[in-house]
Each structure stands twice: as C-alpha cells, then as structure tokens.
Amino acid sequence: MYPTWRWYGPKDPISIEEVSALDIRGVVTALHHVENGAVWSRxxxxxxxxxxxxxxxxxxxxxxxxxxxxxxxDNAPDLIDNYCRTLENLSAEGITTVCYNFMPVLDWTRTRLAVPVPGGTTVALYGLDLIAFDIFMLARPHAADDYPAELVELATDHYESMEPEDRQEVMDNMLKGLPGSEESFDLASFKESIEPYLHIPRSTFKENLQRFLEEVVPVATKEGIKLTIHPDDPPWSVVGLPRIVSTMDDLQDVLDMVDEKANGICLCTGSLGSREDNDLPAMAKKFLDRIHFVHLRNVALKPHASFEESGHLQGDVDMAAVMGELLRSKADVPYRPDHGFTIFDDRKRRTNPGYSLYGRMRGLAELEGLRYGLLASRRG
Known part of the structure; x- marks a missing residue:
C-alpha cells in the first residue's frame, strides 16, 4: 500500500512542483480535456x-x-470500442490501474461545499438541501414519494426557511459539477439528462453495467490493466437516478458479473461510509484481493440521511481497522488521501472544492502516520 496524490492537470490550482515536494510515490490524474466517449490517444x-x-x-x-x-x-457498441482502445493505449504507455464509476449524470454530490466548523476551517456537507432541491427546485414529478414522510416535512420546512442566496448555492452545487465531474448543467439541461434514467429500472441498469464489463474486462486482462469501480457517492439514489454500487452486496454483484482479477474495486471509505449499514472493515477484508485502488476519507454521520466530511482520522469510519485489513494484502495497492479541510493558505488561494493543498497534506500525514504505526506494531 503506497501513497499517491490526485492532480487535475495543468489547470489544477496546485502546481506539479508543489505536488513533487510531497512524500508520495505516484500521481492520480486523467485527461479531463478529452471529450467523453473519445479515444485517448497515445x-x-x-x-x-x-x-x-x-x-x-x-x-x-x-x-x-x-x-x-x-x-x-444505439451508439453503446462504438463507445465501448473507444473505451477499449483507450485501455490499450494506456497499457502501451505503462499505465495499468484505471478507475471509473457507473453513476448516471451526477458524479459525487454535495449540497454545501464550505460549511464552517470549529477551528476556523470549512468542510463539505450533504443534507436536507438535496430533498428540498429535488422536490421544490427541480420539481421532479412524484419526488416526494421517494422519501419518508418525516424527511419530506423537514425538507419542506427547511426550504421555506432558506434565503434566496442559499437556494442558489444549492442549485449551483447540484448543477455545475464538482471536481472530477465531466459535465455541468442548467436546470433545463439537467432535467433533460436525467429523464432517460427515470425509466430505467435498477435491474436493467445493472444489466447495462454487466454488458459493459463483459466487453472491457477481457481487454483489460489482455493488456494487464486493473479496472477499479468507484462506489456511488452518496451510496443511495439521488433525484430518482438508479445507483447500483452502494453496498457490500452491490460490490459482490459487480465482481460476479465478470469474475476476473482485472474486474476490481476502488474502496472509497468516505463514499461507502456515508451509509450507516456499510461495514468498511468487513468490506476491506472480504474484497481484499480485488481492491486495486483506495480512497481514504472520513465522514461524520448526521440525522436525516445527512453527513459532513471530517478529519481523516475522525468521523464514523474506523480508519485504523480499515487500513489494518488493507495492509494484509500482498499487492502494493495505491491509495490517496481523499478530500481535505480548507486550512492555512488554502483559504487565500483558489482550490477545487475538497481538493485543498494543506488540508490534504494534513490528511496524508495522518494516514501515513497510521500506516507506519500499524506496520511497526506488526513487526513487534
């Protein structure tokens, strides 16, 4: 298990010179400027x-x-062929771990990006704003039927108490795309984008993932590439969209679709840990041989299907237990500190939400300290 750092390329506010000064063994990045569905050229x-x-x-x-x-x-076969060609080109250039997700339309979702917390820092939060957005701003037909009556009542009161600027903030956070997302929307285009999925049952959506894996995993196996699916964030349906990578059973289903080593998992402790019934140490133990990439992040669970991001060693995920299981792997698996507080000069410089410099450096130092401590304790 070794540390890496996510970098968004030349447009990242954090320079590669700053990244080079960190005690890491590699970089996690992508060609964000290439159009979705196009082949990544060598x-x-x-x-x-x-x-x-x-x-x-x-x-x-x-x-x-x-x-x-x-x-x-209808164009899915051509798009899958392009995906396979991209895998071949990556392998030819010596890059053999590829993360992806199967979340429709929205990537990771937060309703507030800069909530003040004690200590003068800010964190991202997911809360009742989402239900208020779905029912009152998006006005999705029958949206209220998807939530418990208690939460609908709370979200209604919450929406009615929101100032116009708060409503606009939530709208922007839902539509404009967070780091790593490849799309941004206005309200009309967002409604248009989610419409097809409102008629795709969860079971059919799983079949679509299996169809994709049946085509790309053999290519990945041939090319020596390890595919790692990122879990849903958050791990439940959002605005009626189907989500199928949210629980231990879901992850097992993905692995069973094509039972090959190349068909693997990105264990994201923050995404999966946002759901109280997900046992992260048990997941790490169960899927150890198929975990090819790790995101280490923590969350503090709140009432009413809400959570906020916390320090990497604080929160409701038992990070020591998770890392203890991961360190049993015989493979040298890359991990990265996922997200971070906004601290020190992060407050003065432009950073991507969640991807601060000093906040993630703090997380990296904490996680590396935990890793070295666990390794030392095993040596006696």
Missing part, C-alpha cells in the same frame, strides 16, 4: 506523462463511462 497520454515530470502516473481517475453506455443506447 500522444495525449505521453503529454500528460511529460507534465508529471519525474512523478509516475500511478492511477487513471477516471476514464469516464459515457452516458450512452450507461443507457445501452
């Missing part, structure tokens, strides 16, 4: 490697899965 891949300088490109996060594949649209 020259584009080489150019990103040159931009990394002496740092190795350890993990691709992500090669996006086009919505046409997720919907099994």
């Amino acid at each position: 020259e584009e891949i080489r150019q990103r490697k040159r931009e990394l300088g002496s740092l190795p490109w350890s993990v691709v996060e992500s090669v996006p899965v086009h919505e046409g594949i997720k919907q099994n649209a």
Whole structure:
C-alpha cells in the first residue's frame, strides 16, 4: 500500500512542483480535456506523462463511462470500442490501474461545499438541501414519494426557511459539477439528462453495467490493466437516478458479473461510509484481493440521511481497522488521501472544492502516520 496524490492537470490550482515536494510515490490524474466517449490517444497520454515530470502516473481517475453506455443506447457498441482502445493505449504507455464509476449524470454530490466548523476551517456537507432541491427546485414529478414522510416535512420546512442566496448555492452545487465531474448543467439541461434514467429500472441498469464489463474486462486482462469501480457517492439514489454500487452486496454483484482479477474495486471509505449499514472493515477484508485502488476519507454521520466530511482520522469510519485489513494484502495497492479541510493558505488561494493543498497534506500525514504505526506494531 503506497501513497499517491490526485492532480487535475495543468489547470489544477496546485502546481506539479508543489505536488513533487510531497512524500508520495505516484500521481492520480486523467485527461479531463478529452471529450467523453473519445479515444485517448497515445500522444495525449505521453503529454500528460511529460507534465508529471519525474512523478509516475500511478492511477487513471477516471476514464469516464459515457452516458450512452450507461443507457445501452444505439451508439453503446462504438463507445465501448473507444473505451477499449483507450485501455490499450494506456497499457502501451505503462499505465495499468484505471478507475471509473457507473453513476448516471451526477458524479459525487454535495449540497454545501464550505460549511464552517470549529477551528476556523470549512468542510463539505450533504443534507436536507438535496430533498428540498429535488422536490421544490427541480420539481421532479412524484419526488416526494421517494422519501419518508418525516424527511419530506423537514425538507419542506427547511426550504421555506432558506434565503434566496442559499437556494442558489444549492442549485449551483447540484448543477455545475464538482471536481472530477465531466459535465455541468442548467436546470433545463439537467432535467433533460436525467429523464432517460427515470425509466430505467435498477435491474436493467445493472444489466447495462454487466454488458459493459463483459466487453472491457477481457481487454483489460489482455493488456494487464486493473479496472477499479468507484462506489456511488452518496451510496443511495439521488433525484430518482438508479445507483447500483452502494453496498457490500452491490460490490459482490459487480465482481460476479465478470469474475476476473482485472474486474476490481476502488474502496472509497468516505463514499461507502456515508451509509450507516456499510461495514468498511468487513468490506476491506472480504474484497481484499480485488481492491486495486483506495480512497481514504472520513465522514461524520448526521440525522436525516445527512453527513459532513471530517478529519481523516475522525468521523464514523474506523480508519485504523480499515487500513489494518488493507495492509494484509500482498499487492502494493495505491491509495490517496481523499478530500481535505480548507486550512492555512488554502483559504487565500483558489482550490477545487475538497481538493485543498494543506488540508490534504494534513490528511496524508495522518494516514501515513497510521500506516507506519500499524506496520511497526506488526513487526513487534
């Protein structure tokens, strides 16, 4: 298990020179400028490697899965073929761990990005704002039927108490895309984008994932690539969209779709840990041989299906127990500190939400301290 750092390329507010000063063994990045569904050329891949300088490109996060594949649209075969060609080109350039997700339309979702907490820092939060957005701003038909009556009542009161600028903040956070997302929307285009999925049952959506894996996993196996699916964030349906990678059973289903080593998991402790019934140490133990990439992040669970991001060693995820299980792996698996507080000069500089410099450096130091401590304790 070894530390890496996510970098968004030349447009990242954090320079590669700053990243190079960190005690990491590799970089997690992607070609965000390439249109979804297009083939990543070898020259584009080489150019990103040159931009990394002496740092190795350890993990691709992500090669996006086009919505046409997720919907099994008429152009899905061509899009899957392009995906396979991208895997071949990455392998030819020596990059063999590829993360992806199968979340429709929305990538990771938070309703507030800068909530003040004690200590003068800010964190991201997911809360009742989402239900208020779904029912009153998006006005999705029959949205209220998808939530317990108690939460609908609370969300209604919450919406009525919101100032106009608060409503606009939530709207922007839902529509404009967070780091790593490949799309942004206005309200009309968002409604248009989610419409097809409102008629795709969860079971059919799983079949679409299996169809994709049946095509790409053999190519990944041939090319020596490890695919790692990122779990849903948050791990439940959002605005009526189907989500199928949220629980231990879901992860097992994904692995069973194509039972090959190349078909693996990205264990994201923050995403999965946002759901109280997910046992993260048990997941790490059960799927150890198929975990090819790890995101270490913590969350503090709140009432009413809400959570806020916390310090990497605080929160409701038992990070020591999770890492203890992961360190039993015989494979040298990359991990990255996922998200971080906004601290010190992060407050003065432009940063991507969740992807601060000093906040993630703090998380990296804490996680590396935990890792070294666990390894030392095993040596006696």
